[in-house]
Amino acid sequence: MDTEAQHTERDPSSDPEGGSRSARVSGDDGPAPDEASTAGTAPSWRRTAFVGGACVAFVMLLSHFVVQPFLIPSGSMEPTLQVGDRIIVNKLAYRFGGEPARGDVVVFDGTGSFVREQPRGNPVTGLLHDGAAALGLAEPDETDFVKRVVGIGGDRVVCCDKDGRITVNGVPVEEWYVMAGDRPSSVPFDIVVPQDRLWVMGDHRSQSSDSRDHLGSPGGGMVPVDRVVGRADWIAWPFGRWSTVPATDAFGAVPAAPAGGHGAGAHG
Incomplete structure (x- = not known):
């Protein structure tokens, strides 16, 4: 269902019998076909660039703080x-x-x-x-x-x-x-x-x-x-x-380091 009434006006070039060769919607000419195409493409590219930038920013934030x-x-x-x-x-x-x-x-x-x-x-x-x-x-x-x-x-x-x-x-x-x-x-x-x-x-x-x-x-x-x-x-x-990544239990029997620490080890 239309949500806006559509009003047509007679074009000045209409023939005397009332037949109209062209009509204007809501009293205004629409954009030329090439203008309409350009107008639709620009927002589309802007949306794509915005979404792409948001995704990259999300991945960068995720990689910086989480994984x-x-x-x-x-x-x-x-x-x-x-x-x-x-x-x-x-x-x-x-x-x-x-x-x-x-x-x-x-x-x-x-x-x-x-x-x-x-x-x-x-x-x-x-x-x-x-x-x-x-x-x-x-x-x-x-x-x-x-x-x-x-x-x-x-x-x-x-x-x-x-x-x-x-x-x-x-x-x-x-x-x-x-x-x-x-x-x-x-x-x-x-x-x-x-x-x-x-x-x-x-x-x-x-x-x-x-x-x-x-x-x-x-x-x-x-x-x-x-x-x-x-x-x-x-x-x-x-x-x-x-x-x-496989976990290991190889160190399961290793005790905690002594509270007072070990004696100084020699670098081999």
Whole structure:
């Protein structure tokens, strides 16, 4: 049903017999066909651009505060994570009082622990890269790393016992997630993790540059907890590997660090 009355007026060019060759609706000429087409197209493009911009803004906010995809560029976490995997990092895992636990696979900013501070580059290029990385379409920043937490604040982590196993607080850890054929570590060490720091290692020990490689660096290879971006909870791509990141109970028998702390460990 029409909701507005339609009024027609006779065109001055009407013939004397009353037949009208053209009519005007509501007393006004409509736009020419090409004008109407242009007028309809412009709002359509504006709506598309607005919706697209809103979607991008939503994804950026989501990736900044809640979850973020990361592209795995190397084999340092094989077999758990493989080259080309796109993982989803849960940024809320440690946001409300939670702390990284032994066995967690985490993404962290290695600035100041694994890499030196670098001068800022082109801000526009950086923004475009951050946007692509937020969608999982580009490799993460060179300062972002993904590793497994082996020691938390207060832990004494030693490599290795007589059976070649890493021990944490004196308890040997059966690391079934380590790449087949790799030793837990070919680098001996005996360290005590400072409070609010993490000792992290890759699962592909022979191919991973991790805390062991930075024992002599400022911070001794320990990652500040406040540099952790989040916990890797899901493998989202490729579809054939769509799953959660496997949890581990390898550290279930490890006791809490003594309240008074361990004696100072020697850096091996």
